[in-house]
Amino acid sequence: MSLKILHSSDWHLGKTFKETTFDLLPIQKLILKEIHKIVEEQNPQIILLAGDIFDTYNPSFEAEKLFYETITSMAERNSLIVAIAGNHDSPEKLQISQPLITGKHSILIISNLIKKYNNIFENSNFKISIEDYFIKVQLKEFAKTLAIKALPYPSEVRMAVSGEDFLTKLREIASKEPQFTCDYFIFVSHLFINGAQKIGFRANTSNRRS
Numbered sequence: 001m002s003l004k005i006l007h008s009s010d011w012h013l014g015k016t017f018k019e020t021t022f023d024l025l026p027i028q029k030l031i032l033k034e035i036h037k038i039v040e041e042q043n044p045q046i047i048l049l050a051g052d053i054f055d056t057y058n059p060s061f062e063a064e065k066l067f068y069e070t071i072t073s074m075a076e077r078n079s080l081i082v083a084i085a086g087n088h089d090s091p092e093k094l095q096i097s098q099p100l101i102t103g104k105h106s107i108l109i110i111s112n113l114i115k116k117y118n119n120i121f122e123n124s125n126f127k128i129s130i131e132d133y134f135i136k137v138q139l140k141e142f143a144k145t146l147a148i149k150a151l152p153y154p155s156e157v158r159m160a161v162s163g164e165d166f167l168t169k170l171r172e173i174a175s176k177e178p179q180f181t182c183d184y185f186i187f188v189s190h191l192f193i194n195g196a197q198k199i200g201f202r203a204n205t206s207n208r209r210s
């Protein structure tokens with residue numbers, strides 16, 4: 001049995017088109033149904049939703065309902081869901097649901113960088129916590145540990161630094177490695193990138209403590 005990760009992003013739920021009455025939500029519902037079907041067939045251990053969940057800071061009730069019903073249903077199939085805020089999402093609004101979810105579902109909604117959070121969720125498949133800004137996922141079935149660096153959309157406003165300081169901080173965050181033993185290392189974000197390069201990388205094993 002191999003580890004499976006499903007990556008999706010930019011659902012932009014509740015998107016409307018200016019000066020028309022066209023409602024995209026029925027189509028978005030069908031698309032999420034398709035994604036849900038993939039989850040049912042493939043049973044991924046991890047589902048990464050890399051930002052722009054909603055299209056606006058104030059999505060409609062229907063759009064929010066669709067999102068929360070979809071992710072709780074996916075989590076009930078024993079996937080861990082990590083969703084981050086994109087530039088279209090309101091970080092504060094996304095974060096509101098976390099206290100209701102924590103401990104009850106294998107769902108993490110990341111709107112800002114969290115340094116430490118013990119015992120977020122544990123069941124027979126996962127043990128999840130946050131250590132030194134990394135989501136630590138212990139996959140019991142595989143006897144493996146996964147480190148996820150989840151960086152929500154960083155902007156000068158959201159990070160409260162500007163200019164060169166902003167870039168320095170971003171570089172610092174992006175280059176940080178997990179300080180705990182891990183078998184896999186994933187970096188998920190929602191970014192505007194200029195001059196990106198594709199490089200191979202592997203899990204850092206140099207700081208193994210075992």
Ligand SMILES: [Mn+2]
Binds near residue numbers: 010052086088
């Ligand atoms: Mn987008």
